[in-house]
Amino acid sequence: MCPETGRARLSYRRAEGIFEENTRLPANPLASPEDIEDLDGWTLHRLRHSALTHDAEGGTSTPMLLARSRHASVRSLER
Numbered sequence: 001m002c003p004e005t006g007r008a009r010l011s012y013r014r015a016e017g018i019f020e021e022n023t024r025l026p027a028n029p030l031a032s033p034e035d036i037e038d039l040d041g042w043t044l045h046r047l048r049h050s051a052l053t054h055d056a057e058g059g060t061s062t063p064m065l066l067a068r069s070r071h072a073s074v075r076s077l078e079r
Contacts (some may be wrong), residue, residue, distance in 0.1 A: 016044045
């Protein structure tokens with residue numbers, strides 16, 4: 001339960017479903033809105049990797065990126 005709103009928190013699966021559903025058109029800018037049901041949107045996993053990439057491009061250190069990503073090795077982080 002959220003202490004501020006009193007509402008139940010979303011599960012990861014539900015949050016990812018909402019995110020994917022609501023990013024179908026931005027992820028497919030050339031598609032028409034009529035085709036929205038057949039499109040794939042972005043995933044929270046993709047969003048996570050995008051954030052790490054932007055952090056790396058901004059100069060965040062490798063140890064900090066490893067900590068944020070919870071990867072154990074630099075090799076995993078490089079992907």
